[in-house]
Amino acid sequence: MDPAQPEATGTGPQPLAGRVALVTGASRGIGAAVAVELGRLGARCVLVARSQGGLEETDDAIRAAGGEGAVLLPFDLGKGAERIDAIGPSIVERFGRLDILVHAAGVLGALTPVGHITPRDWDEVVGVNLTAAWRLIRTCDPPLRAAEAGRAVFLTSARAAEPKAYWGPFGASKAGMEHLVLTWAQEVAGSPLRVNLFDPGAVATRLRATAMPGEDPATLPTPAQVAPDVAALCLPGEGRQGAVVRR
Template identity: 40%
Template sequence: MLDYQPSPHLLDGRVILVTGASKGIGREAALQYAKHGATLILLGRNVPALESLYDEIEAAGCPQPAIIPLDMLGATDQHYRDMAATIENQFGHLDGALMNAGDLGVLGPFEQIEDKCWDRVMKINVDATFHMTRALLPLLKASEDGRLIFTSSGVGKKGRAYWGAYAVSKFATEGMMQVLADENSKGPLRVNCINPGGTRTAMRAQAFPGEDPMTLKTPADLMPLYLYLMGPDSKNVNGQSIDAQPK
C-alpha cells in the first residue's frame, strides 16, 4: 500500500473532510483527494491558507471545495454538531474524514510540563478530535463505503522521553481508533491510523530544529498510503496503525 498506484477517478463522488488542511500533510492530502475526484471540506484556523488551497483546487479543475474556518482550541461540542448538520444539509453525505490537525506542545521532562501546555495538547489532539468524530459518525456510518483516518505517531506506540503531552495524546488517538474500528467492524466504515514518520513539515521542524529538512520525505511522498486508506481498495483494512515510513 506504500507504493499504491491509485486510479485517477479513485474518489469520484465522495465528500471528504480534512482537518488541519492549511499546511503540511493535511494540505497535500486535501489536494490529492481533490485531484482524484473528491469534493473536499477544508477545515482549519488559517483562513488565508485555506483560501489559497481552495483556489489551487479550483484551478486544477477539481470539484469545488468548501471551507470551514474553525479553531479547535476554542470550539465547543455544539460547534461540531452544527458543522455535521451543515455538511449533511449542503452535501447530503460524508464519505471520509482525515483527522490531521494536531499540536506538538513543548518537549521536555515530564515533571516540567505546564498545565497550559498539557491542556492545549489534550484539547486539540484528543478532546476536539473526539467531539468532532462523535458528531460526524452518523454521516460516516451512513456512507456506503466510509473512511475515518486518524493521525498517529511513533511516540503514540512506544513512549519516548521528553515527548510528554504529545506522546500521551497519541496513545489516546490509537485507542480511539481501535475502539471505533471494533465497534464498526460489521459495517462499511473502515477506521485506521497513519503514523507519517519524519516528514518535511513545520511540526517536525519545531520538534527537531537542528535537523536538515532536505533529508526528510515530503508530504507528497506519503500520499499513496493516504489515498489507499481513503479509497475503496482498502475495504478489508480496519483497526490498523500503519507506518508511512516503516524502518
C-alpha cells in the same frame, strides 16, 4: 511552490467522484497535501484549520489539480467544541452525505519534563490531538456509517507507542487517540465503514522542524509524497480495518 502541494497533473481517474471528504489541519503540511490529493481524485473537500489564508491556498491547489472548490471552515479545533459538534449535521444538510474523514491536525506543544507541563500547554495539545478526535467521531459517525464506503483516517505518531523524554503531552494525546480510534474501529466492524490510523514517520512539516530544529528537511519526504498513502486508505476498495499503517 509549497512542498505540501503537488504539481497539477490534470484530472486523471477520479475514484472519489461524488464523495465528500472532511480534512482537518488542511492549511499546510500533510493535511493540505491530503486535501489536494483527495480533491484530485474527485472528492468534494470540506477543510478545517485555524488559518483562513492557508485554507484558501489549499483550495487554490485543489482547483489547480483539477478538483472542485472546497468548503472552508477556519477555526481552532482546540477551542471550537460547538463548531466541531455541528460539522457532521452541517455537511449532511449541505451535501446530503459525508464519506471520508481525515484528522490530520496536530499540535506538538512544549517539549518539556512532565513535571514542568503547564495546564495551558496540556489543554492545547490534548484538545487538538485527542479531544477533537473524539468530537469528530461523535459528529461524523452517523453519516460515515450511512455511506456506501465510509472511510476515516487519523494521523498518529511512533511516540504513541514509544515514550520519549520531554514528549509527554504529545505522546500521551496520540496514545489516547489511538486507543479511542481503534475502539471505534471495532465498534463499526460490521458496517462498510473502515477506520484506520496512519503514521507518516518523519516528514518535512512545520511540526517536525519545531521538534527537530537541527534536521535538514531536504533529507525527509515532503507532505506531497506522503499524501497518496493517506488517500489510499480513503478509497472505496480499501479493506483494512483498525490498522496502524506505517509509512
